Amino acid sequence: MIKVEKVTKYFGNKAAVNDVSFEISIGETLVLLGTSGSGKTTTLRMINRLIEADKGDIFISNQSIYSQSPETLRKNIGYVIQQVGLLPHYTIAENIAIVPKLLEWKKEDIQLRIYELLQMFCLPESILTYYPSQLSGGQQQRVGLARALAADPPILLMDEPFGALDQLTRNAIRKEFKTLEALKNKTIVLVTHDIQEAFELGNKIGIMDNGQIQQMGSSQELLLTPSHDFVTKFLSDHRMILEMKTAKIKEFFPFEPVPFPLLDQIEEITADASLWDTLQKITATNYKKTSFLKMKSDNKWYLVDTEKVWQKFYINNCLGNRDKQ
Numbered sequence: 001m002i003k004v005e006k007v008t009k010y011f012g013n014k015a016a017v018n019d020v021s022f023e024i025s026i027g028e029t030l031v032l033l034g035t036s037g038s039g040k041t042t043t044l045r046m047i048n049r050l051i052e053a054d055k056g057d058i059f060i061s062n063q064s065i066y067s068q069s070p071e072t073l074r075k076n077i078g079y080v081i082q083q084v085g086l087l088p089h090y091t092i093a094e095n096i097a098i099v100p101k102l103l104e105w106k107k108e109d110i111q112l113r114i115y116e117l118l119q120m121f122c123l124p125e126s127i128l129t130y131y132p133s134q135l136s137g138g139q140q141q142r143v144g145l146a147r148a149l150a151a152d153p154p155i156l157l158m159d160e161p162f163g164a165l166d167q168l169t170r171n172a173i174r175k176e177f178k179t180l181e182a183l184k185n186k187t188i189v190l191v192t193h194d195i196q197e198a199f200e201l202g203n204k205i206g207i208m209d210n211g212q213i214q215q216m217g218s219s220q221e222l223l224l225t226p227s228h229d230f231v232t233k234f235l236s237d238h239r240m241i242l243e244m245k246t247a248k249i250k251e252f253f254p255f256e257p258v259p260f261p262l263l264d265q266i267e268e269i270t271a272d273a274s275l276w277d278t279l280q281k282i283t284a285t286n287y288k289k290t291s292f293l294k295m296k297s298d299n300k301w302y303l304v305d306t307e308k309v310w311q312k313f314y315i316n317n318c319l320g321n322r323d324k325q
């Protein structure tokens with residue numbers, strides 16, 4: 001879907017992005033993660049030609065982005081930035097309608113789409129006549145996302161989209177973001193320096209340093225087979241929590257099946273849920289040593305012994321990794 005081929009960008013004599021290549025398939029989310037100044041934003045902005053590359057080429061659906069005008073290109077690419085970028089003198093309705101209007105949609109269709117997006121992002125109708133400054137940060141961020149999705153573009157570029165929010169709002173919006181049906185088939189490139197955000201949202205993560213992608217892979221690949229010392233060091237402070245977010249609860253089977261669970265200790269969960277999400281679910285409702293999980297995969301109840309889960313996690317991850325280092 002998106003192919004970036006040996007792309008370089010200089011500012012003065014310095015290469016901000018140096019010979020970067022990667023590919024993303026339809027429906028994948030690639031997160032560019034890295035230190036400040038490593039070239040993440042420059043890479044992202046070259047995809048919608050807000051920054052022009054000096055060398056290399058970028059293809060979307062096998063067509064070079066340089067074979068079309070930047071304006072045509074951007075009509076098919078949603079763009080979300082940390083500062084949200086809502087136009088201050090436009091109402092919320094006008095802000096959301098910008099791209100559909102550019103695409104000359106009918107007035108009624110734009111109206112319908114606006115209401116659909118309000119529902120999708122849990123925003124009240126009353127804000128439609130407000131100006132951006134009258135909204136909270138979290139609401140502005142939701143409107144920014146709604147605006148980017150208004151014309152249902154196949155590609156979404158996001159630059160620190162949750163960066164301006166406090167931690168609680170950030171976590172909540174991130175959770176919504178993960179489950180949004182409207183994002184399921186989108187090809188997304190997201191820039192962040194938040195390691196946990198990257199591991200939560202990315203199918204693929206590209207770790208950038210000094211204008212280059214040091215390693216690109218799934219969260220498991222980065223954690224278990226880092227290809228550079230930089231990658232190991234970059235992730236080291238967060239290692240434990242990342243491994244809990246990467247490990248899936250199904251890896252901790254077999255649990256004991258039970259015919260009937262105790263009703264005050266039940267949680268429904270999918271087999272693909274992470275260990276982190278599962279334990280959070282269990283401990284949020286009842287901090288007990290055992291809990292019952294109903295696996296959505298086979299619809300049976302299992303008794304989960306969290307102590308055993310911890311032991312297995314420790315043996316699999318902590319001991320295994322230490323052996324490798």
Ligand SMILES: Nc1ncnc2c1ncn2[C@@H]1O[C@H](COP(=O)(O)OP(=O)(O)OP(=O)(O)O)[C@@H](O)[C@H]1O
Nearest residue numbers: 011012016034035036037038039040041042043193
């Ligand atoms: N317009 C510009 N003019 C000159 N130098 C620039 C410009 N934009 C970026 N740079 C430089 O290019 C390098 C990469 O910047 P970029 O914004 O891509 O990094 P980043 O990884 O997104 O950083 P951050 O996480 O801090 O936003 C930095 O050294 C930056 O100072």
